[in-house]
Amino acid sequence: MLRLLALGVAGGWALNGALAQPAARGAAPLRRKRIIAIDPGHGGVDPGAISPDGACEKDIALATALEFARQLTATRRYRIVLTRGADEFVPLHNRVARARARRAELFLSIHADALPDRKMRGLSVFTQSAQASDREAAALAASENRADLIGGVRLAREPRAVANVLMDLARRETSNLAIVLARDIVDALSRVVVLRDRPQRSADFAVLTAPDIPSALIELGCLSNRKEERLLQRPAYRRKLSRALVRAVDTYFAHAAG
Numbered sequence: 001m002l003r004l005l006a007l008g009v010a011g012g013w014a015l016n017g018a019l020a021q022p023a024a025r026g027a028a029p030l031r032r033k034r035i036i037a038i039d040p041g042h043g044g045v046d047p048g049a050i051s052p053d054g055a056c057e058k059d060i061a062l063a064t065a066l067e068f069a070r071q072l073t074a075t076r077r078y079r080i081v082l083t084r085g086a087d088e089f090v091p092l093h094n095r096v097a098r099a100r101a102r103r104a105e106l107f108l109s110i111h112a113d114a115l116p117d118r119k120m121r122g123l124s125v126f127t128q129s130a131q132a133s134d135r136e137a138a139a140l141a142a143s144e145n146r147a148d149l150i151g152g153v154r155l156a157r158e159p160r161a162v163a164n165v166l167m168d169l170a171r172r173e174t175s176n177l178a179i180v181l182a183r184d185i186v187d188a189l190s191r192v193v194v195l196r197d198r199p200q201r202s203a204d205f206a207v208l209t210a211p212d213i214p215s216a217l218i219e220l221g222c223l224s225n226r227k228e229e230r231l232l233q234r235p236a237y238r239r240k241l242s243r244a245l246v247r248a249v250d251t252y253f254a255h256a257a258g
């Protein structure tokens, strides 16, 4: 790993925390705070999904992200990077760049879905995969990736910084850790809220493409469902969601370091 790290730096890119950890594992335990990037979906000109009552996904995502950040900070184990802290438009690749610049060890994108079938409800968690796990996940990724289009950003992906074997190795390790992360989120949340059928899925999300930060996108619930629309607007419900998400993050680090 040290050799991999040295090669990475020499190759012009630095490995972030999750991949650098094993190299440091032999050292005396440091009470260093973990850095978590929280990404409230949408914002500014991009409202995201809109509920029948006119509640916007961007507002629910931001309110939940702020509460989640507050609870993580209160544990004194985590330092938080918010990709946006106000109602502003931030292009998807800038969100990833902000998290990487601050050396985040996890990237959690917070969203709330809307589905054509208003009876559908529940939370689901997505990881990055060029091949979607199913048609609905592919459609969701396409819809989430439209954020840039709404904000006037060209949809072309950022070119890969370094396209080589080393980067592919890093990507594979990151993607394995992202799957552990998604499973820990589903486990923790299943005890407190309703989950979608098959709550853990994957698709090609532009905001989950950091090569060296395990990333997941959480759809907190369906704004198209009356009951869930009301729940997501309640601060008490968002506090409950956040408490479970903090447990998921704790469990993930116990797994990733073990």
Ligand SMILES: [Zn+2]
Binding pocket: 041, 042, 048, 049, 057, 111, 112, 144
């Ligand atoms: Zn969204």
